[in-house]
Amino acid sequence: MKNILITGGAGFIGSHVVRLFCNRYPEYHIFNLDALTYAGNLENLRDVEQKPNYTFIKGDICDVEAVQEIFTRHAIDAVVHLAAESHVDRSIRDPLSFARTNVMGTLNLLQAARVAWNDLTDKLFYHVSTDEVYGSLHNPDEFFVETTPYDPQSPYSASKASSDHFVRAFANTFGLPTVVSNCSNNYGPNQFPEKLIPLFINNIRHGKPLPVYGSGDNVRDWIYVEDHARAIDAIFHRGRRGDTYNIGGFNEWRNIDLVRTLVATADRLLGNPAGHSERLITFVADRAGHDLRYAIDSSKLHRELGWQPSLQFEEGVERTVRWYLDNQQWLERVTSGEYANYYRQMYGD
Ligand code: NAD
Numbered sequence: 593m594k595n596i597l598i599t600g601g602a603g604f605i606g607s608h609v610v611r612l613f614c615n616r617y618p619e620y621h622i623f624n625l626d627a628l629t630y631a632g633n634l635e636n637l638r639d640v641e642q643k644p645n646y647t648f649i650k651g652d653i654c655d656v657e658a659v660q661e662i663f664t665r666h667a668i669d670a671v672v673h674l675a676a677e678s679h680v681d682r683s684i685r686d687p688l689s690f691a692r693t694n695v696m697g698t699l700n701l702l703q704a705a706r707v708a709w710n711d712l713t714d715k716l717f718y719h720v721s722t723d724e725v726y727g728s729l730h731n732p733d734e735f736f737v738e739t740t741p742y743d744p745q746s747p748y749s750a751s752k753a754s755s756d757h758f759v760r761a762f763a764n765t766f767g768l769p770t771v772v773s774n775c776s777n778n779y780g781p782n783q784f785p786e787k788l789i790p791l792f793i794n795n796i797r798h799g800k801p802l803p804v805y806g807s808g809d810n811v812r813d814w815i816y817v818e819d820h821a822r823a824i825d826a827i828f829h830r831g832r833r834g835d836t837y838n839i840g841g842f843n844e845w846r847n848i849d850l851v852r853t854l855v856a857t858a859d860r861l862l863g864n865p866a867g868h869s870e871r872l873i874t875f876v877a878d879r880a881g882h883d884l885r886y887a888i889d890s891s892k893l894h895r896e897l898g899w900q901p902s903l904q905f906e907e908g909v910e911r912t913v914r915w916y917l918d919n920q921q922w923l924e925r926v927t928s929g930e931y932a933n934y935y936r937q938m939y940g941d
């Protein structure tokens with residue numbers, strides 16, 4: 593039996609990782625540590641919560657005593673660290689909370705692992721990070737590889753870059769067994785509807801404007817969330833300790849093209865005439881410091897661990913749009929309260 597601490601397991605990607613690990617590895621006990629911020633939702637884990645190999649712990653990764661106690665009380669063998677503030681727009685409004693959670697929270701977990709793990713045999717600290725640490729690409733032939741120099745451009749990516757550096761510093765200085773992965777934009781069920789894809793599907797459903805930042809020419813590289821979870825599984829079990837893996841699906845889309853695809857798919861599934869919701873597309877002021885293009889080269893992960901995405905983008909988009917249209921109550925529950933205030937501040941009524 594291994595005791596695995598997954599942080600941020602009630603969030604978007606974390607919930608898919610918790611589900612995969614609980615189902616595939618009954619010999620592991622999964623401890624899900626999550627503060628249940630606006631982005632954490634235990635409803636995402638309804639199908640897992642009764643499993644004998646799953647325990648939820650409500651707590652803050654910045655809480656020094658609470659985190660130390662988790663390591664000793666539950667004899668944690670490995671960490672998969674996903675808890676973070678994850679939305680770039682929020683980091684522009686409130687950078688300090690990103691430094692607190694993403695930098696200090698990660699450091700607190702590293703320190704607790706170092707203190708608890710006298711014997712490092714079979715221990716692992718897996719840090720889940722983002723491609724945004726590499727900055728913004730301007731040459732169309734360029735891709736982010738694992739050795740691309742860090743050049744974070746937003747408070748969010750600066751906080752994630754800092755946390756990555758701390759993880760590597762602990763590996764180098766204290767010999768902590770670590771692995772880092774940097775992934776591109778995820779999409780799929782259970783993503784909080786402040787991010788482009790769920791926000792726009794929800795707005796199409798309600799006939800609300802689709803606020804495309806700037807010219808809509810920014811490019812993102814999209815991966816289905818379950819494929820990211822499968823990659824984490826492969827790296828957790830077979831990744832080289834001390835190493836870094838980029839995760840991505842070689843699937844670049846200009847924002848405006850992606851938005852038109854979402855509109856066409858949603859209109860079809862809603863039974864609207866073709867092109868019906870195109871009128872909702874509204875170009876708005878650009879995000880401050882908006883990174884132009886992200887594009888991940890994940891060939892190392894494919895070459896060394898045999899991972900590749902399981903889903904074609906067309907199928908993933910269809911599944912995703914259908915999930916949000918079918919799960920209107922989930923959307924209503926997560927968009928009430930604090931999120932309604934945030935939405936008014938960002939986009940007006
Ligand atoms: P999310 O915002 O959906 O979920 C974050 C989770 O962390 C929530 O459940 C929240 O309650 C929890 N959390 C926040 N602060 C906490 C704290 N102080 N203590 C304990 N729990 C806390 O995020 P996500 O999109 O699922 O991203 C998960 C991780 O993957 C993040 O580290 C993010 O940087 C990284 N990542 C995300 C993407 C993406 O496209 N979403 C891509 C690459 C990497």
Ligand code: DAU
Nearest residue numbers: 678679680722723724776777786787788803804805810847
């Ligand atoms: O690349 C990985 C990163 O992807 C993760 O590390 C982040 O946690 C995740 O939030 C995501 O960051 P982005 O900023 O790329 O995702 P977001 O969904 O916020 O925006 C995607 C693109 O769409 C981006 O170019 C900004 C644009 N956009 C976004 C919103 C919310 C709009 O045009 N309008 C919007 O209202």
